[in-house]
Amino acid sequence: MLKSIKEKVLSGERLSREDGIELFNSGDIFSIGRLASFAAEERTGTKAFFIINRHINPTNICINRCKFCAFSRSKGDEGAFELTIEEILEKLATRNSAVGGILTSSTAKGRQKGDMTTHYNEVHVVGGLHPDWPFEHYLSMLAAIKKEYPSVAIKAFTAVEIDYMSKISGLSLEDVLRSLKRSGLDLMPGGGAEIFAAEVRNKLCPEKISGERWIEVMETAHNVGIKSNATMLYGHIERIEDRVDHLLKLRDLQDRTGGFQAFIPLSYHPKNTEIGGHYSSGLDDLKTIAISRLILDNFAHIKAYWIMLGEKVSQVALLFGADDIDGTIIEEKITHAAGAMTGQGLTKDQLMHLIRRAGKTPVQRDAYYNKVIS
Amino acid sequence: MHRIDKKSALKLYKQSDILELGEHADSIRRHLHPDGVVTFVVDRNINYTNVCINRCRFCAFYRDAGSSEAYLLTNDELYTKIDETIALGGTQILLQGGLHPDLDMHYYTNLLRSIKERYSIIIHGFSPPEIFYLSKKHDLTLRETLSTLKSAGLDSIPGGGAEILSDRVRKVLSPKKINSSAWLQVMEEAHALDMRTTATMMFGSIEKPEDIIEHLTVIRDLQDRTGGFTAFIPWSFQPGNTELSKDLGMKSGKSRTGSGLFPTTAVDYLRALALSRIYLDNIPNVQASWVTQGLKLAQVALRFGANDFGSTMIEENVVRAAGVSYQVSREDIVHAIKSAGFKPAQRNTYYKIIRYF
Numbered sequence: 119m120l121k122s123i124k125e126k127v128l129s130g131e132r133l134s135r136e137d138g139i140e141l142f143n144s145g146d147i148f149s150i151g152r153l154a155s156f157a158a159e160e161r162t163g164t165k166a167f168f169i170i171n172r173h174i175n176p177t178n179i180c181i182n183r184c185k186f187c188a189f190s191r192s193k194g195d196e197g198a199f200e201l202t203i204e205e206i207l208e209k210l211a212t213r214n215s216a217v218g219g220i221l222t223s224s225t226a227k228g229r230q231k232g233d234m235t236t237h238y239n240e241v242h243v244v245g246g247l248h249p250d251w252p253f254e255h256y257l258s259m260l261a262a263i264k265k266e267y268p269s270v271a272i273k274a275f276t277a278v279e280i281d282y283m284s285k286i287s288g289l290s291l292e293d294v295l296r297s298l299k300r301s302g303l304d305l306m307p308g309g310g311a312e313i314f315a316a317e318v319r320n321k322l323c324p325e326k327i328s329g330e331r332w333i334e335v336m337e338t339a340h341n342v343g344i345k346s347n348a349t350m351l352y353g354h355i356e357r358i359e360d361r362v363d364h365l366l367k368l369r370d371l372q373d374r375t376g377g378f379q380a381f382i383p384l385s386y387h388p389k390n391t392e393i394g395g396h397y398s399s400g401l402d403d404l405k406t407i408a409i410s411r412l413i414l415d416n417f418a419h420i421k422a423y424w425i426m427l428g429e430k431v432s433q434v435a436l437l438f439g440a441d442d443i444d445g446t447i448i449e450e451k452i453t454h455a456a457g458a459m460t461g462q463g464l465t466k467d468q469l470m471h472l473i474r475r476a477g478k479t480p481v482q483r484d485a486y487y488n489k490v491i492s
Numbered sequence: 493m494h495r496i497d498k499k500s501a502l503k504l505y506k507q508s509d510i511l512e513l514g515e516h517a518d519s520i521r522r523h524l525h526p527d528g529v530v531t532f533v534v535d536r537n538i539n540y541t542n543v544c545i546n547r548c549r550f551c552a553f554y555r556d557a558g559s560s561e562a563y564l565l566t567n568d569e570l571y572t573k574i575d576e577t578i579a580l581g582g583t584q585i586l587l588q589g590g591l592h593p594d595l596d597m598h599y600y601t602n603l604l605r606s607i608k609e610r611y612s613i614i615i616h617g618f619s620p621p622e623i624f625y626l627s628k629k630h631d632l633t634l635r636e637t638l639s640t641l642k643s644a645g646l647d648s649i650p651g652g653g654a655e656i657l658s659d660r661v662r663k664v665l666s667p668k669k670i671n672s673s674a675w676l677q678v679m680e681e682a683h684a685l686d687m688r689t690t691a692t693m694m695f696g697s698i699e700k701p702e703d704i705i706e707h708l709t710v711i712r713d714l715q716d717r718t719g720g721f722t723a724f725i726p727w728s729f730q731p732g733n734t735e736l737s738k739d740l741g742m743k744s745g746k747s748r749t750g751s752g753l754f755p756t757t758a759v760d761y762l763r764a765l766a767l768s769r770i771y772l773d774n775i776p777n778v779q780a781s782w783v784t785q786g787l788k789l790a791q792v793a794l795r796f797g798a799n800d801f802g803s804t805m806i807e808e809n810v811v812r813a814a815g816v817s818y819q820v821s822r823e824d825i826v827h828a829i830k831s832a833g834f835k836p837a838q839r840n841t842y843y844k845i846i847r848y849f
Contacts, residue, residue, distance in 0.1 A: 145833060147795055148511050148512075148514060148515040148518070148795075151511050152511055155511075396824075396827050396831065397787070397788070398831070399788065399791045399828065399831040399832045400787070400788030400789055400790075400791040400792040400832070401791050401792055401794075401795060401832050401833065402831065403788065404792065427788070428786055428788055428789070429758075430757070430758035430761075430785060430786060430788065430789040431758065431788045431789060431792065433757055433758045433759055434758050434759060434762065434789070434792060437510060437511060437759070467754075468754065471754045471757070472757055475757040475759050475760060476757075476759050477510075477759075
């Protein structure tokens, strides 16, 4: 079993759609894990990356209300929130003993805070589609963060938010992305991809942009020099074929642009969502990581996002083809709204320990996968 | 099948690739349980008291007799818990507590009889430290103690209190708890009285790989003599709120400060589990511990040697006291087993299947 796939992987030959389906249907997790490990080690050796990062969700108010989402609220709902730019800066300045306080703020106010400021390598900003915020608000948000923290990479706004900004501003995708970039946007996260298959997507998130549009936003971003990640939400109502097709679409775009840094499979979390259901199995999580590594031969990195998989399965995923476990995060709202059983953050020491115990070499990275000398 | 000796076990544990080790354990599991059934028991963990004179340093559950948080369940509280257990389809109660200085044999035999008079339920109760304590208190032999408890209604004995069966480790972890040979003696006597028991191992504290192999070896040797162990249950030390973790400067999962030791990781757990399955060739069942590892890793454990999902744990106090809490229903367990590719079945204490799902 898996013999021809094994030969292909060992000889560097690209896997087909049929190969992907065969892998997902196979119960031979050990062979799949070994092949994926081989593929990962060819690219990154024994390294496993982590980052000192922080998540910020400017708002949970969203006009889309996707059925798999437990985070979003409508305006006026109980629990709806919107952060001011000042509040976002306050959050970024919150002391984080995990990573040590290195002063990076360039403003007088930031300097006064002294050791209250933390040296993040990256801030990850995603939020809902707010009905009232004008496009300029996003530009001001980026500019304010960049001014206060010029050395911190800003990874912000999913393709869904970019599409929305194009709608509310009347600007083309390209103009939106160029303006955001000028205001301080460095990278884009890979969220909002969900599952591209239209039939499934219409059931999950009928109001969200189509798979084609998601690809179009990413292609435009890559073309204006913004690198991004890519994701796939799995474990809800999709079929195996939908997963494979999703991966193939990403692989095609990556062939054209080379703009993706990492692929991040996201396991579905059922709590407090409209479609409900169950958590994906830990074995499915590991298989999905491994098969992603095998199919996405043009992606440099596969990330086992510990917030979603749990730190335990994420650690094991390092033996199934993943080479990145994300980072310190500090505060996570979206997955926790849907019943994440993980903590809010991990320390640098904890991340390094998990990586070492998996037999890998921990490498602290910046937003572009350069090693951080600290 | 070829039996693995200590030396090769140590080598496997320390050096082998984790996927190779897992695949080896998985093939043994498949050989022993070819039908792909994964079992679980519906039971309730009833801790009749938290008063304990042993004060083990890895434990966050015990209280001193004078503490304001000390408790001893009344019979009515106990009956309510059993009623609820039966209503949920439970077949067993796991009855365990601390070593309470004021409770004597009279208390225990009354407790057992009063349960058996009212309910048709299997009592899986009193780990070896409790049995040993009772025998010393009344100057009875272990055989006499066990036989008295058995006549009063005790069916089976849980394998707790084994921790690591190496006296070097026990002196540090639990200096007042019974030593390794006393634990084994209780089990051997119980088996001789035709009582079935489980065996556990708590690893991930201060033991060395050699201690783990020693633990597995004494369990395997006893099983060769008696055949009385139904299952082996390895779990990892949960450092939250324990004296040991404070002394070691150990970090609980959510701590953000200090430096020092860390809780056992998933990879370490899978390694110990797989080795247990490979080494314990005479014990039919190995449990995955979702209580300490979470459902997702417990599912992965089913491919690293485990064939049983333990208990639905209608109530669990001891691990929760150490800061670990996963809320899981029977439906969650059934679904978790199915989605891992296995056939879920409810079993009784003796691993007889009661119902397939």
